[in-house]
Amino acid sequence: MIVIFLLIPLSIMTAAIFLAGFIWAVRSGQYEDTCTPSLRPLMDENTKKDEKAKE
Amino acid sequence: MMNAAAASQQQPPRPEGGTVETFKYDNRIVRAFAIATVIWGIVGMTAGLLAAVELFFPAANLNFQFITFGRLRPVHTNAVIFAFVGNGMFTGIYYSLQRLCKARMFSDKLSWLNFWGWNAIIVAAAVTLPLGLTTSKEYAELEWPIKIAIALIWVAFTVNLLGTIVKRREKHIYVAIWFYIATALTVAILHIVNGLEVPVSLWKGYSIYAGVQDALVQWWYGHNAVAFFLTTPYLGLMYYYLPKAANRPIFSYRLSIIHFWALIFIYIWAGPHHLLYTALPDWAQSLGMVFSIMLIAPSWGGMLNGLLTLRGAWDKVRQDPVLKFMVAAVTAYGMATLEGPALAIKTVNSLSHYTDWTIAHVHTGALGWNGLLTFSVLYWLIPRLYSTKLWSVRLANYHFWIALLGMMFYVIPMYVSGITEGMMWKQFTRDGFLQYPNFLETVQQILPFYRLRAIGGTLYIFGVWLMAYNLWKTARAGVFVPEEEVRAVSYRSQAGAHSEPAFTHRWLESKPILLTGLALVAVLIGGMIEIIPMIVVKENVPTISSVKPYSALELLGRDIYIREGCVGCHSQMIRPFRSETERYGEYSKAGEFVYDHPFLWGSKRTGPDLHRVGGKYPDAWHYNHLDDPRATSPGSIMPRYPWLFTQQLDTTSLTARIGALRRIGVPYPPGYESKALDELNKQAGKVVINLKVGQIKAAPDREIIAVIAYLQRLGTDIKLAPKPVAESATAPRAAN
Numbered sequence: 001m002i003v004i005f006l007l008i009p010l011s012i013m014t015a016a017i018f019l020a021g022f023i024w025a026v027r028s029g030q031y032e033d034t035c036t037p038s039l040r041p042l043m044d045e046n047t048k049k050d051e052k053a054k055e
Numbered sequence: 056m057m058n059a060a061a062a063s064q065q066q067p068p069r070p071e072g073g074t075v076e077t078f079k080y081d082n083r084i085v086r087a088f089a090i091a092t093v094i095w096g097i098v099g100m101t102a103g104l105l106a107a108v109e110l111f112f113p114a115a116n117l118n119f120q121f122i123t124f125g126r127l128r129p130v131h132t133n134a135v136i137f138a139f140v141g142n143g144m145f146t147g148i149y150y151s152l153q154r155l156c157k158a159r160m161f162s163d164k165l166s167w168l169n170f171w172g173w174n175a176i177i178v179a180a181a182v183t184l185p186l187g188l189t190t191s192k193e194y195a196e197l198e199w200p201i202k203i204a205i206a207l208i209w210v211a212f213t214v215n216l217l218g219t220i221v222k223r224r225e226k227h228i229y230v231a232i233w234f235y236i237a238t239a240l241t242v243a244i245l246h247i248v249n250g251l252e253v254p255v256s257l258w259k260g261y262s263i264y265a266g267v268q269d270a271l272v273q274w275w276y277g278h279n280a281v282a283f284f285l286t287t288p289y290l291g292l293m294y295y296y297l298p299k300a301a302n303r304p305i306f307s308y309r310l311s312i313i314h315f316w317a318l319i320f321i322y323i324w325a326g327p328h329h330l331l332y333t334a335l336p337d338w339a340q341s342l343g344m345v346f347s348i349m350l351i352a353p354s355w356g357g358m359l360n361g362l363l364t365l366r367g368a369w370d371k372v373r374q375d376p377v378l379k380f381m382v383a384a385v386t387a388y389g390m391a392t393l394e395g396p397a398l399a400i401k402t403v404n405s406l407s408h409y410t411d412w413t414i415a416h417v418h419t420g421a422l423g424w425n426g427l428l429t430f431s432v433l434y435w436l437i438p439r440l441y442s443t444k445l446w447s448v449r450l451a452n453y454h455f456w457i458a459l460l461g462m463m464f465y466v467i468p469m470y471v472s473g474i475t476e477g478m479m480w481k482q483f484t485r486d487g488f489l490q491y492p493n494f495l496e497t498v499q500q501i502l503p504f505y506r507l508r509a510i511g512g513t514l515y516i517f518g519v520w521l522m523a524y525n526l527w528k529t530a531r532a533g534v535f536v537p538e539e540e541v542r543a544v545s546y547r548s549q550a551g552a553h554s555e556p557a558f559t560h561r562w563l564e565s566k567p568i569l570l571t572g573l574a575l576v577a578v579l580i581g582g583m584i585e586i587i588p589m590i591v592v593k594e595n596v597p598t599i600s601s602v603k604p605y606s607a608l609e610l611l612g613r614d615i616y617i618r619e620g621c622v623g624c625h626s627q628m629i630r631p632f633r634s635e636t637e638r639y640g641e642y643s644k645a646g647e648f649v650y651d652h653p654f655l656w657g658s659k660r661t662g663p664d665l666h667r668v669g670g671k672y673p674d675a676w677h678y679n680h681l682d683d684p685r686a687t688s689p690g691s692i693m694p695r696y697p698w699l700f701t702q703q704l705d706t707t708s709l710t711a712r713i714g715a716l717r718r719i720g721v722p723y724p725p726g727y728e729s730k731a732l733d734e735l736n737k738q739a740g741k742v743v744i745n746l747k748v749g750q751i752k753a754a755p756d757r758e759i760i761a762v763i764a765y766l767q768r769l770g771t772d773i774k775l776a777p778k779p780v781a782e783s784a785t786a787p788r789a790a791n
Contacts, residue, residue, distance in 0.1 A: 002268070003264060003268035003271055003272060004339065007271065007275050011324060014240070014244055014323055017240065021233075021236070025228070025233075030227060030228055031312060033227070034308045035308065037227050037230075038304035038308040038311075040225070041151075041295060041298060041299060042299065042302060042303070042304060
C-alpha cells in the first residue's frame with residue numbers, strides 16, 4: 001500500500017498546481033467581472049453569418 | 056475580406072484604442088478533427104456492437120481470434136474514448152480556443168502533429184489490440200511504445216494549448232479554457248504514472264506495480280480518465296457551444312467558476328470507489344466514497360447551469376436539433392453524475408459491482424453525455440466551417456430521436472440485467488444455500504437483455520450514419536473557409552493596460568510559464584523514475600509466506616490470459632461476502648497478489664470469478680472447456696479458443712520475462728533463467744499426463760497447456776499455508 005505515498009503527493013501536487021492557477025486567476029482580476037465574460041463568446045462572429053444562422 | 060469588414064464592425068469600442076491586428080483562425084485543423092471524429096465514432100461503435108452480439112451469440116467471432124470478445128472489448132473502449140471522444144474534444148477545443156483567445160493556434164506545426172500523431176496512435180491501437188498486444192489495464196491497454204507516443208503527442212497538444220493562451224488577445228480566460236487546461240495537465244500526469252512499465256520486448260511490458268498497488272494506481276488513473284478525458288473537456292465544450300447555439304450567455308458565470316474549481320479539486324480523490332470491498336484498505340475505500348458523494352454538488356451545479364441557460368429559450372429547443380442534442384446530453388451528464396456517487400456508496404456497490412449496472416452507468420455517460428454533445432457540436436460547427444446551413448434539419452431531428460431511442464434500448468435493459476444478476480448472485484435459500492449455485496443460471500436469465508442492448512446499439516449507430524450523411528451533404532452544399540480572417544485588439548496593446556512595450560512583456564509572460572511547465576514535467580519524470588521502482592520493490596516483501604512467484608509455464612499462461620483479454624469477463628477478486636465465499640471460496644487477500652504484474656482483478660463478471668478456480672476442476676475439464684465452453688457448460692456464452700490448441704507456446708522470451716519481473720521485485724532465484732525452460736517442460740509434461748487421465752491426447756508445447764497450468768495455480772497458494780493466514784492487518788473487514 002506504500003504506493004499511496006506516491007499517489008497522495010501526486011494528487012496534492014496536481015491540486016496545488018490548480019490552487020496556484022486559482023490564486024493567479026483571482027489576483028490578476030480574472031473574476032472581478034462575472035457578467036461580461038459570459039456575453040463575449042456570443043459576439044465574436046461576423047454579423048452576416050449570425051443572420052444566416054438565425055434564419 | 057467580407058469577414059474582416061464585418062469583424063471590424065463587430066469590435067466593441069475600446070476605451071483607450073490600441074492597435075488592431077489582423078490574423079486568421081485555422082479552420083483546416085478543426086475540419087480534420089471533425090472528420091476523424093465521425094469516422095472513428097462509426098468504427099468504435101461498430102466494434103462495440105459486434106462485441107455486444109458476441110455476448111449472446113458467441114460464434115459471432117467466427118472462431119477468428121482477432122475479434123474474440125476479450126480482444127474486441129478494448130478495441131471498442133479505446134476507439135470510442137480516445138478516438139471518437141478524443142478527436143471530438145480536439146475538434147471542439149481547436150475551434151473554440153482560437154475564438155475565445157482571439158488568436159490563431161500557437162503553432163500550426165504542433166496542431167498537425169497533434170492531429171496526425173493522435174490518429175496514428177489510434178491506428179496503432181486498432182492493429183495491436185486485436186493482435187492481443189495489451190497490458191490489460193482498462194483504458195490503458197496500449198503497450199509501452201504506444202504509451203510513450205501518447206505522452207509525446209499529449210505534450211504537443213498541451214504546449215499548443217498553453218501557447219495559444221499565452222499569446223491570447225483577450226485578457227479574460229473564459230471558463231471553457233480552464234476546463235481545457237485542467238484536461239491537458241491532469242491527463243498527462245495520470246497517463247505517465249499509470250503507464251510505467253518495465254519492457255520485456257518491443258510489444259510486451261510488465262506494469263511496475265503489483266497487485267493491490269497496481270489496482271490502486273490503475274483506478275486512480277481509470278477514474279480520472281473518466282473525469283479528465285470524458286468530463287472536463289466536454290464541460291468546456293458545453294460552456295462554449297451551448298451559449299453559442301442558444302445565442303444567450305451562460306445562466307451564471309459565477310456558478311461556472313465554482314463548478315470548475317470545485318470539480319477539479321474533488322475529482323482526483325474519488326478513484327478508490329472502483330475498489331470497494333476489495334483487498335484495498337478500508338480507509339482508502341471510505342475516502343473514495345466520501346469524495347464521490349461530494350462530487351454531486353459541482354456536477355449538478357454544472358448541469359443546472361447548462362439547462363438554465365435555456366430558460367426563456369425552450370421554444371428554440373423545439374425547433375433546433377443542436378439544442379435538443381445539448382439538452383439531452385447535459386441531462387445525461389446530470390443523471391450519470393448522480394448515479395456515479397450512488398454507485399460509490401458501499402452498500403449499493405456491493406450489489407452493483409461486477410454487474411451490467413456498471414455498463415449501464417458508463418453508457419449513460421458515453422452515449423448520452425459524450426455522444427450527444429459531440430453530435431450537437433458537429434451539427435453546429437460543420438455548417439459554420441462551410442458557411443452554409445445544415446443540409447437537413449429534419450434528418451438531424453430524426454437522428455436525435457433515433458439516438459435517444461437507441462440509448463434507452465441500451466441503458467434500460469442493462470439496468471434490469473445488472474440488478475437481476477446482482478440479486479441472483481446474492482440470493483440464498485431458506486436453508487442457507489445459494490439459490491442459484493450454477494453461475495450459468497444467472498447468465499441465461501439476462502440473455503434477453505443482451506439482445507435488446509444490441510438493438511439499442513444498432514439504432515444508435517444508424518443515427519450516426521444519418522449524421523455523417525447529413526454533414527457530408529452540408530459540406531457539399533457549402534464552401535469551406537480554411538482561413539477565417541478576423542481583426543482584434545490585443546489587451547496588451549491597449550493603453551492603460553500595461554506600460555511596457557508589448558514585445559518585452561509578452562516575452563516575459565510567455566517564457567517563464569513555458570519553462571516552469573517543462574521543468575516541472577522533467578522533474579516529475581526524473582523523480583518518478585528514481586523513486587517508484589524503489590518503493591515498489593521494497594513493498595514486494597510477501598505478507599503471506601506461502602505465496603510464491605509463478606512458475607515459468609504459469610507465467611506464460613498468465614501472459615496468454617492477458618493477451619486474450621480474459622479479465623474483461625472474469626474477475627479475480629472475491630469480496631468478503633458470504634454469497635461470494637459460498638460460490639467461489641475464501642475471499643481474496645492483498646498478500647496473494649504481490650507478484651501480479653499487472654493485477655487482474657477485473658471489473659465485470661460476465662463469467663464467474665476465477666481467483667479460486669485452481670484445483671476446482673481437473674485439467675481435462677479446462678481443456679474441453681476452452682475448446683468448446685458449451686461442451687462442458689451448456690448455455691455458456693464464452694467464445695471458443697481453438698487457436699490455443701494449435702499455436703505453439705512461445706518460450707523464446709521466457710528469460711527476458713523472468714529478468715524483467717525480477718527487476719521489479721519478483722524474487723526469482725538467481726540463475727532461474729537457465730533452468731526455467733527445463734522446469735517449464737517438466738510442468739507441461741505433468742499437465743499432459745493429467746490430460747491423459749481425462750482421455751485427452753495433447754502435445755506439451757501448445758499454448759493451452761500453459762493456460763491450464765496458470766488456471767490451476769490461481770488462488771491455491773494460501774491453501775499451502777500451515778495454518779489459516781493471519782493477515783488481519785491488511786484484510787478488509789468482512790461484511791455480510
